[in-house]
Amino acid sequence: DKIKVLEELKTIGLVPVLRADSVAKALALAEAIAAGGVTVLEITMTVPGAMQVMRTLAETRPDILIGAGTVLDPETARMCILEGAQFVVSPAVNTKTIEMCHRYSIAVLPGGLTPTEVVTAWQAGADVVKVFPASAMGGAAYLKNLKAPLPQVELIPTGGVSLHSAMSFLEAGAFALGVGSDLVDAKAMAEGRPEVVTETARKYLSIVKEFRAKA
Numbered sequence: 001d002k003i004k005v006l007e008e009l010k011t012i013g014l015v016p017v018l019r020a021d022s023v024a025k026a027l028a029l030a031e032a033i034a035a036g037g038v039t040v041l042e043i044t045m046t047v048p049g050a051m052q053v054m055r056t057l058a059e060t061r062p063d064i065l066i067g068a069g070t071v072l073d074p075e076t077a078r079m080c081i082l083e084g085a086q087f088v089v090s091p092a093v094n095t096k097t098i099e100m101c102h103r104y105s106i107a108v109l110p111g112g113l114t115p116t117e118v119v120t121a122w123q124a125g126a127d128v129v130k131v132f133p134a135s136a137m138g139g140a141a142y143l144k145n146l147k148a149p150l151p152q153v154e155l156i157p158t159g160g161v162s163l164h165s166a167m168s169f170l171e172a173g174a175f176a177l178g179v180g181s182d183l184v185d186a187k188a189m190a191e192g193r194p195e196v197v198t199e200t201a202r203k204y205l206s207i208v209k210e211f212r213a214k215a
């Protein structure tokens with residue numbers, strides 16, 4: 001259920017943002033990431049055949065927690081939920097999308113950047129607010145500043161998160177980290193080196209583990 005999904009997101013501490021230009025490439029990336037132990041994936045709506053990617057993963061990899069990303073409207077959210085998405089992410093706040101997710105008891109993570117946007121998302125029923133684009137706004141220091149007056153609001157910084165900045169985002173109070181290109185490395189895949197992606201996934205997990213051990 002939704003509580004379990006949120007617990008799993010927090011435990012793994014990562015939300016890989018999967019962007020790829022075909023179903024086959026998306027599935028190969030998913031396998032490479034999961035091989036490193038990161039069993040959470042956000043399939044973005046910019047992937048051609050994104051619905052098929054979610055359906056295939058839901059059928060063949062029940063161990064992977066599947067989310068839908070870049071969901072901008074309630075119709076798309078409903079389609080994704082019916083294909084097996086267990087959480088829905090958006091770069092912005094769309095209250096109708098939040099209502100649709102509530103209707104299906106699915107975790108919803110809308111995007112917000114300014115304090116007003118973050119609080120608007122939270123009051124509209126966000127389970128976690130995706131702070132996007134986090135690095136462009138100042139990175140971990142920005143997240144820490146947001147958390148000071150809003151400690152009750154769970155935040156997932158996304159956009160420019162890297163192995164280098166991951167620990168500082170966790171220390172700033174991130175619920176989990178949204179990681180795109182630094183982990184979901186299309187170049188390594190194109191070069192036939194999925195093990196690079198797998199190794200990066202492992203490195204991210206060990207940073208989360210190290211943080212939890214000292215927290």
Ligand code: 3PG
Nearest residue numbers: 017159160161179180181
């Ligand atoms: C995205 O929209 O793809 C995510 O925000 C990830 O961004 P990143 O590639 O900068 O991590």
